[in-house]
Every structure is written in C-alpha cells, then in structure tokens.
Amino acid sequence: MSAALDISAIAALLEEQFGEAAIVASEYAVRQPWLEISPAYLLAIGQFLRDDPRLYFDYLACLSGVDEGPKVGRIGVVYHFMSIPRLHRLVLKCFVSREIKDGTLPVLPSLAGIWRTADWHEREVYDLLGIRFADHPDLRRILLPEDWEGHPLRKDYVNPDFYHGIQTEY
Amino acid sequence: MPDVRHPNYERTELDYTELLRRSSPNRTQLQDLNSEEMVLNMGPQHPSTHGVLRLELVTDGELVIEAIPHLGYLHRCFEKHAESLPLPQTIPYTDRLDYMASMNNNLAFVMGIEKMMGIEGKLPKRVEYIRVLVCELNRIASHLIAVGTFGLDIGAVTAFLWCFRDREHLMKMLEWVSGSRMLYNYIWIGGLFYDLPIGFEERCAEFVRYFKPKWRELNDLLTTNRIFVDRTANVGVLPRDVAINYGCSGPVLRGSGLKLDLRRLDGYSVYPEIEFDVPIGRGEMGTTGDCWDRYKVRVDEVGESLRIIEQCLEKLTKAYPRGEDFDPQALCPPKARPKAGEFYSRAENPKGELGFYFITDGRRDIPVRCKVRAPSFSNLSVLPELSRGILIADLVAILGSIDIVLGEVDR
Numbered sequence: 001m002s003a004a005l006d007i008s009a010i011a012a013l014l015e016e017q018f019g020e021a022a023i024v025a026s027e028y029a030v031r032q033p034w035l036e037i038s039p040a041y042l043l044a045i046g047q048f049l050r051d052d053p054r055l056y057f058d059y060l061a062c063l064s065g066v067d068e069g070p071k072v073g074r075i076g077v078v079y080h081f082m083s084i085p086r087l088h089r090l091v092l093k094c095f096v097s098r099e100i101k102d103g104t105l106p107v108l109p110s111l112a113g114i115w116r117t118a119d120w121h122e123r124e125v126y127d128l129l130g131i132r133f134a135d136h137p138d139l140r141r142i143l144l145p146e147d148w149e150g151h152p153l154r155k156d157y158v159n160p161d162f163y164h165g166i167q168t169e170y
Numbered sequence: 171m172p173d174v175r176h177p178n179y180e181r182t183e184l185d186y187t188e189l190l191r192r193s194s195p196n197r198t199q200l201q202d203l204n205s206e207e208m209v210l211n212m213g214p215q216h217p218s219t220h221g222v223l224r225l226e227l228v229t230d231g232e233l234v235i236e237a238i239p240h241l242g243y244l245h246r247c248f249e250k251h252a253e254s255l256p257l258p259q260t261i262p263y264t265d266r267l268d269y270m271a272s273m274n275n276n277l278a279f280v281m282g283i284e285k286m287m288g289i290e291g292k293l294p295k296r297v298e299y300i301r302v303l304v305c306e307l308n309r310i311a312s313h314l315i316a317v318g319t320f321g322l323d324i325g326a327v328t329a330f331l332w333c334f335r336d337r338e339h340l341m342k343m344l345e346w347v348s349g350s351r352m353l354y355n356y357i358w359i360g361g362l363f364y365d366l367p368i369g370f371e372e373r374c375a376e377f378v379r380y381f382k383p384k385w386r387e388l389n390d391l392l393t394t395n396r397i398f399v400d401r402t403a404n405v406g407v408l409p410r411d412v413a414i415n416y417g418c419s420g421p422v423l424r425g426s427g428l429k430l431d432l433r434r435l436d437g438y439s440v441y442p443e444i445e446f447d448v449p450i451g452r453g454e455m456g457t458t459g460d461c462w463d464r465y466k467v468r469v470d471e472v473g474e475s476l477r478i479i480e481q482c483l484e485k486l487t488k489a490y491p492r493g494e495d496f497d498p499q500a501l502c503p504p505k506a507r508p509k510a511g512e513f514y515s516r517a518e519n520p521k522g523e524l525g526f527y528f529i530t531d532g533r534r535d536i537p538v539r540c541k542v543r544a545p546s547f548s549n550l551s552v553l554p555e556l557s558r559g560i561l562i563a564d565l566v567a568i569l570g571s572i573d574i575v576l577g578e579v580d581r
Contacts, residue, residue: 030511030512031285031511031513032512032513032514034512058411058414058415059414059417060417061417061514061516061523061525061543062514062525062527062541062543064527064539064541064543065541066529066539067539078512078527080514080525080527080543084414084428084430087435091514115415115417116412116415116416116417116551116552116555117415117416117417117548117551119551120547120548120551121547121548128249138197140197141242142241142242143241143242143245143580143581144242144245145192145193145194145242146192146193146194146195147192147193148193152247152250153249153250153253164189164193
C-alpha cells in the first residue's frame with residue numbers, strides 16, 4: 001500500500017494524463033484544497049480517478065449541487081472523494097452556465113456508472129437545482145413531488161403560490 | 171357538520187386521487203410487466219418501512235423482481251431553511267435530521283463551523299468529554315431502536331419492548347441534560363448549552379451498571395436465537411465492493427467486513443484519547459455482509475459505546491470535574507460568521523457518515539450553501555441492489571437491517 005497523495009500530486013497526475021486544459025482552476029492554500037475541471041473531461045477523469053492504482057478513489061462521499069447565483073451565472077457540482085485503501089481525499093468541482101434556455105436545463109455528464117452513490121445524489125441535484133445529467137440511468141425527481149415546478153435551491157427561485165390548489169405560504 | 175375542506179380546494183378541477191398519482195407516479199407501467207408479474211405498493215404507511223417510505227415492488231408471487239423506493243414524503247426543505255437562517259439557528263433543524271441521534275447531528279454540524287472559524291481544539295476538555303458522553307448515550311439509544319425494530323420486523327416482539335424500556339432511561343437522562351426528550355439543541359458552536367446537571371455522572375454510572383446485564387440478556391434473546399438466525403443469516407448479503415461503490419457507511423459498511431470508523435480515522439473531538447474497538451462483520455452465522463452481520467455490528471457497538479461512556483465518566487469526575495469557574499458557553503461566539511470559504515465536515519453517526527458541506531461568503535451570518543450528506547440516504551440506495559429475486563418477507567428483514575431513518579433520508 002503506497003502513501004496518501006496530496007492535492008498537488010493528484011493534480012500533476014491528472015495533468016500528465018489529460019493535459020493542461022483539464023484543470024481550469026484550483027485552490028491549494030485552504031483547509032480542503034480543490035480542483036475545478038472542465039465538464040468535457042469529467043467522465044474520463046472520474047474513470048481515471050477510480051481505476052488508476054495510484055489514486056484509487058473508490059468512495060464518493062458526497063456530491064453537492066451548488067448554484068452561484070445569477071450574478072456569477074454558474075451552476076455545478078462539487079464531488080468529495082475518498083480513497084479507502086490510500087486514505088487520501090479529493091474535492092473536485094465542475095461548473096457550467098446556469099441558464100435555462102427554452103426549458104433546457106444545463107447538462108453535466110453523469111458519474112452514476114462509475115460510483116453508484118452518484119445515482120441518487122444526482123437525482124437530488126436535478127430535483128433541487130435543475131442540472132440534467134447526461135446518460136443517467138433513471139433521472140427523476142427524488143425528494144419533491146414529480147409534478148413540482150421549478151428547482152428550489154436555485155438562487156432566483158420563487159415559491160409558487162399554490163400546489164394542487166393548496167396555498168403554499170401563509 | 172362544518173366543511174373541513176381547505177378553502178382553496180375548489181380551485182382545482184382534478185380529482186384528488188389523480189393529483190396524488192401525479193405527484194408520485196409508479197415507475198413501472200402496466201405494459202412493462204410480464205403476465206405473471208404484479209406491482210405491489212409497500213408504504214408509505216407500512217410500519218416496517220420505519221417511517222414514510224414507499225416501496226414499489228414488482229413481484230412474481232412471493233418473489234420480488236425489483237424494488238423501487240419512492241422518497242420525499244418527509245421532505246422538510248432542510249437545505250433551503252439552512253440557506254436562510256444564521257448558522258446557530260440551524261442547529262435545532264439538524265436535530266430533526268436523524269431524530270434518533272440528535273446529539274450526533276449537532277456535533278457533526280457544530281464541528282464543521284468550529285473548524286471554519288478556527289476554534290476547534292481550543293475548547294475546554296470538559297466540554298469535549300461531555301460532547302462525546304452524550305453522543306455515545308445517543309448512539310446506544312439509536313442502536314436500541316435499530317435492534318428492537320429489526321427484531322419486531324421479523325416477529326420478535328419481546329426484544330422490541332425490552333429495547334424501548336431501556337431506551338426510555340436514556341431519553342430521561344438526555345432530557346435531564348438538555349430539557350428535551352429527543353430534539354436536544356444541546357451542543358452549541360464553541361461549547362454547550364449548559365453543564366451536566368448535578369448528579370448526572372453518578373446516575374449515568376448507575377445506568378451503565380444496570381444496562382450491562384440487561385444488554386447481555388437481550389443479546390441472548392436474539393443473537394443466537396434459532397428463528398432469528400434463520401431469518402437473517404445469508405439474507406441480503408452485501409459484498410464489500412458493492413457497499414463501497416454505493417457509498418454505504420456506518421454499520422452497513424462495517425457489517426460487510428470493512429473496518430472504517432470515522433471516530434478512529436478522523437480522530438475528532440477526544441476520541442483519540444479513548445480506547446474502543448471497531449467491530450466488523452465476520453460472517454459468523456452465514457456470509458459476511460448479511461443481515462445478521464449488520465445486526466451484530468450494532469450489538470457490539472453498543473458494548474463499545476458503554477466502554478467509551480465509562481472512560482468519559484472517569485475523566486469527567488476525576489480529571490475534569492465540574493467547577494465554579496467552568497462556563498460551557500465561554501467560547502460560544504456571539505456571531506457565528508466564518509470567513510469566506512467552504513468546508514466538508516463529517517462525523518460518525520450511529521447510521522454512518524454524516525457530512526455537512528458548507529459554503530460561506532464571509533459577509534453574512536447565513537451560509538450560501540449547506541448540503542447534508544445523510545448516511546441513511548446512501549445506505550438506502552443499496553436496497554434495490556439487495557432486493558432482486560428475494561422473498562417479500564426477506565425484504566422486510568433487509569430494510570430493518572439497513573436501519574434507515576426517513577427524517578434524514580428526506581431531510
């Protein structure tokens with residue numbers, strides 16, 4: 001069993017494998033350093049993170065959708081990985097434009113085929129933040145009713161006045 | 171007879187049953203079924219679903235072809251609330267996530283904020299030991315429910331009654347500490363709501379003395395009981411790699427034979443100073459990772475929690491006794507406003523890894539984002555995997571052995 005890698009070593013491995021363009025931003029000087037990657041590489045990087053013996057990220061601890069608001073105009077997902085045998089951790093971010101054009105939601109690739117944890121967590125992100133995950137096995141709402149309109153954790157969300165004829169605010 | 175319908179009910183032209191069907195439709199359509207298959211709806215009011223969980227079962231006679239969980243019946247918008255309230259005011263909401271183990275929820279939430287504010291490690295030892303003490307008491311209470319209702323699900327009523335009898339002692343003690351029976355709001359950012367009440371340590375020691383033989387007795391009732399073993403051994407076997415891939419944690423992951431406990435791994439609070447073992451499933455009665463293993467891990471963990479409580483009591487009475495000048499709220503900041511940044515805080519709850527992911531902007535007391543990674547949510551997601559081609563009666567056993575609490579699945 002080799003030693004745990006730190007974030008710059010992981011970033012170097014990713015750059016070696018996918019080139020400079022894969023990592024678009026990073027922050028090392030904080031308590032939990034993170035890497036932001038381009039959505040185009042997400043699926044390939046996910047597969048590499050899990051399968052490469054030096055990285056071996058077998059545990060996807062948390063997957064959170066984050067809306068940065070209309071001013072910044074970005075929406076995305078933050079992944080918290082852990083490698084159980086190596087005991088290193090990684091925070092990965094992936095952002096796209098948050099605009100909904102003609103009812104089409106922003107799209108990110110789904111990681112449910114690599115970590116099954118992502119299945120329900122991506123459904124939750126879709127439900128609450130309105131990101132569509134391409135090639136997700138079963139993308140339905142999970143916490144809210146199927147006929148709910150809108151995605152409540154978006155920063156510009158406005159509560160509907162009625163749901164099934166029941167007033168929502170008093 | 172007054173009209174009890176809602177005044178706005180008239181606004182809808184749709185039939186109420188039709189509205190319900192629209193809000194939570196079955197995934198399985200009639201044309202997808204083979205001629206011998208049938209869709210059976212289990213829940214949301216079925217007692218063995220431990221809350222309001224609906225399982226859509228595609229069955230062939232007694233066999234389950236597929237189980238599709240439908241969640242959200244208890245969704246209370248925790249994350250939306252957290253984004254509109256100052257951080258200390260969210261602590262009472264965390265009580266309501268896993269309401270069987272509110273102390274542990276408080277601790278996980280508070281630790282994250284303390285780390286973001288940089289005051290962790292500065293707390294008085296007495297505060298830390300009290301935190302661990304109440305968390306472990308709460309862990310026992312949670313596992314008593316898990317074991318008791320698991321027994322009840324598969325027909326052992328006595329175990330359930332015994333568990334609830336002993337849990338009542340714990341509830342009374344924690345009520346004495348915090349003023350509330352289940353939803354404590356006791357662990358605050360930078361400290362505690364109050365010191366332990368006078369005489370608590372003695373009563374707690376008395377409880378440990380009372381509970382140890384009772385726990386052995388209960389153990390004898392179930393663990394090697396022939397009927398219980400037949401219903402749980404080799405049922406719902408969860409291989410280790412599947413458990414990891416689904417993000418399972420806590421007793422579900424340890425039941426599959428992986429020694430992973432965040433109390434040990436992260437060593438938060440004063441856990442590094444305390445001696446305890448991490449029990450794992452070994453397949454004693456059947457295959458590693460079956461329902462019996464998950465049950466046994468919980469039973470063993472109660473024993474370990476008792477050990478931790480004894481060590482905490484020892485420290486709290488000798489090394490860090492109560493004093494006139496001890497103020498558990500001394501370090502509580504008047505305003506919890508961490509610097510701009512983000513942090514993922516995790517702790518070992520009775521159900522598994524409870525994580526909070528905070529993003530703060532440093533300008534307001536209100537977080538920009540507060541995501542909850544609920545252990546039961548990920549643990550429950552493995553249920554469809556475990557329930558292919560099993561008997562309906564076994565499904566109940568598997569669900570009981572996963573030990574979900576819908577308050578935290580639905581948030």
